Amino acid sequence: MTNLSDQIHIKDHLFKNRSVMAPMVPNIAGQDGSVTEEYLNFYLARARAHVGFIILGAAYVHLDGKGFERQLGIHNDGLLPGLENLVQSLSKHTRVGVQLSFKSLDKLPESFSLSDIREYRSAFVRAAIRAKECGFDAVELHACHDYWLNYFLSPHFNHRSDTYGGILENRFRLLKETIAAVREAAGDAFILGVRLSMDEFVEDGLTAFETLTVGRWLENAGADYISASGGIGITQHRMSPPMEVERGSLLPFARALKQMVSIPVIGVGRLDQPGIFREAISSEHADLAAVARALVADPKYVAKTLEGRDKDIRPCVACNFCLMCLQSGEPLRCAVNPRVGRDISPVPPLKRKLKVVVVGGGPAGLSFAAHAALRGAEVKLYEKKPVWGGAINVGKRPPFKDVLQDLIDHLVKSAKESGVEIQKGREATVETFRSEAADKIILATGAINLELQISGLDTRGVFSPEEILSAANVASGRYLVAGGGTVGLETAEFLAEFRVPITLIEMTDIVGQGLHSTRLNLLLERIKRGGVKLMKKTRLISFEGKMAQVEIQERTMQLGPFDFIVFAVGFRSNRKLAEAIGNKYPVELIGDAAQPRSIYEAISEGFEAALNLK
Ligand SMILES: Cc1cc2nc3c(=O)[nH]c(=O)nc-3n(C[C@H](O)[C@H](O)[C@H](O)COP(=O)(O)OP(=O)(O)OC[C@H]3O[C@@H](n4cnc5c(N)ncnc54)[C@H](O)[C@@H]3O)c2cc1C
Ligand SMILES: Cc1cc2nc3c(=O)[nH]c(=O)nc-3n(C[C@H](O)[C@H](O)[C@H](O)COP(=O)(O)O)c2cc1C
Ligand code: SF4
DSSP states (O other): OOOTTSOEEETTEEESSSEEEOOOOOSOSOTTSOOOHHHHHHHHHHHTTTOSEEEEEEEESSGGGOOSTTOOBOSSGGGHHHHHHHHHHHHTTSEEEEEEEOOOTTOOGGGOOHHHHHHHHHHHHHHHHHHHHHTOSEEEEEESTTOHHHHHHOTTTOOOOSTTSSSHHHHHHHHHHHHHHHHHHHOSSSEEEEEEESOOOSTTSOOHHHHHHHHHHHHHHTOSEEEEEOOOGGGHHHHSOOTTSOTTTTHHHHHHHHHHOSSOEEEOSOOOSHHHHHHHHHTTSOSEEEESHHHHHOTTHHHHHHTTOGGGOOOOOOOOHHHHHHHTTOOOOOSSOTTTTSTTOOOOOOSSOOEEEEEOOSHHHHHHHHHHHHTTOEEEEEESSSSSSTTHHHHTOSTTOTHHHHHHHHHHHHHHHTTOEEEETOOOOHHHHHHHOOSEEEEOOOEEEOOOOOBTOOGGGEEOHHHHHHOSSOOOSOEEEEOOSHHHHHHHHHHHTTTOOEEEEOSSSOOSTTSOHHHHHHHHHHHHHTTOEEESSEEEEEEETTEEEEEETTEEEEEOOOSEEEEOSOEEEOOHHHHHHTTSSOEEEOGGGTSOOOHHHHHHHHHHHHHTOO
16 A cells, blocks of 8 residues: 555655645745745745645746736746755755746637747746756646636637647647647656646536546656646635535546556645545555645644644644635735744744733634743633633534634644643633733633614514524524624524525625635525525614515615524624723733634734733
């Protein structure tokens, strides 16, 4: 049986194990495409932790093909010193490749003249030569996820009528020519891989029927490995599957491809638990197994998996907040790992003895407590409820969200292991601070559900999302959910499982704000299938008995009748304790207690506050 820890050869290059860091644009290079310290450190943290092969995220080969503001460039010789330095640093620990890319944005294949094709194709060749000169082990042609080479290969995008369009052989031509030209320029010893979307998951797109053939052609054309990805922009939930898509869903494509070719095949796609990561290799789905987000969430994911330290892994919860950062032009950030972007900066020990009392065992309080204790502070953490995790305990209840329990478990484990004294089931009061004599008090007391003051409302039938989501069962009756944010949508989905009639109204025409499209689209499909009646631009005005008065585009009408109403209209910070304390003690508010937001802010503010202790 082959294992993840086993070595593998690609050409004459020996790889120390079969783990791969899949290409990711972290959007932290210079505006000019240069390697920055932040960029180098992001990769160095992962290289040092046993990854066998790091493939740097899409680097643009030509300025016209730049897709992100702070994307890595490999399009001019001026970038060589930075790249050389990067390769030298990473090569001490791992094999290093770079993905060569050209993002043609809105320009489809028919917009490219033959001279454009020649120019951009030779840009790939020049970039490959640069990569070889810098000491990279490999280049990977980015032929998936809506990039230029994918556009030509795909019947969904390619509507040319010349020799670059039409039948598969023609659509493959650009890729074939690019491989031949790169191979000729870079020589036989250099590794040349190709990344494909094995299935684009759109009606007229590429499917395995064609890509398995393409796989054979790629081998004949001189490719040294194929990375079997999936999806395109509009089916991005297949590329980076969110929590609602099962782990390893792309592995069957890698397995099928592996049976068609004799070059190594890389499998990918939510291999974010050590079991499935190992199994990708041991069950012969793929020759190498790649992870992207698991390594964002925990740079030591590979090392911990190889060492069998599964329980020490900080779990990626597949929320795709990282993708949202990238796609809104921000640097890569992670909901659960506050150190992304400062990956190798040390967490310095405190210079003096410090006692800190933390109130609230949600993500903010736990994150603060663990990091402060790591710095040497004496930390005591109070949580009034009998469980840890704060609002995540209800946040994990809607379908597909149980992965959030893994996050709670990890946060609690980290706090305990760093020496935090924990007091579960104990409410902190002003009295507590009197007896504790702490140097600092951190209030991570979370948020409280907002309720609208609506006339005519029979408050007996009013619930908060928390009350609904915590219930083992819900009363049968007709439900009105007011508020189409993420919490409202998820509460409606949860209710729909009990087969009760639900109407969800949202005042604006935007629903699910803050949720990445890969999750939002699937959630909207599910609530539609669950029979939820979703009404946008609908504002609740008042109630008359069981009937709701609403305003829709300046017209008032009645909806109903309803037996129950759920207010999912937002939260306000829980400042009860802060107000009781006044300025008697030095306090700092973090997470939802400062402003209701999400897990990302809670965890990162906890970390920041711990770093700021003096
Ligand atoms: C239904 C729902 C779904 C959600 N889904 C998501 C999601 O999918 N993704 C996401 O990013 N965010 C989600 N959120 C938001 C996210 O859960 C919060 O932003 C996050 O939990 C805030 O963390 P926190 O530690 O600041 O506060 P909380 O998690 O609210 O923790 C505060 C803790 O303080 C305790 N506490 C309060 N007062 C005292 C006291 N006096 N003494 C002791 N303990 C006290 C409370 O019991 C609680 O455990 C969701 C929220 C809800 C309600
Ligand atoms: C932030 C981010 C950036 C990505 N950038 C690239 C990229 O540059 N090139 C690419 O082929 N895939 C890219 N991907 C897709 C990943 O390489 C990977 O195939 C996908 O996320 C599934 O793997 P995972 O479940 O381990 O995250 C990116 C994914 C993320 C989350
Ligand atoms: S932001 Fe979410 S999906 Fe991305 S790496 Fe972090 S936990 Fe995983």
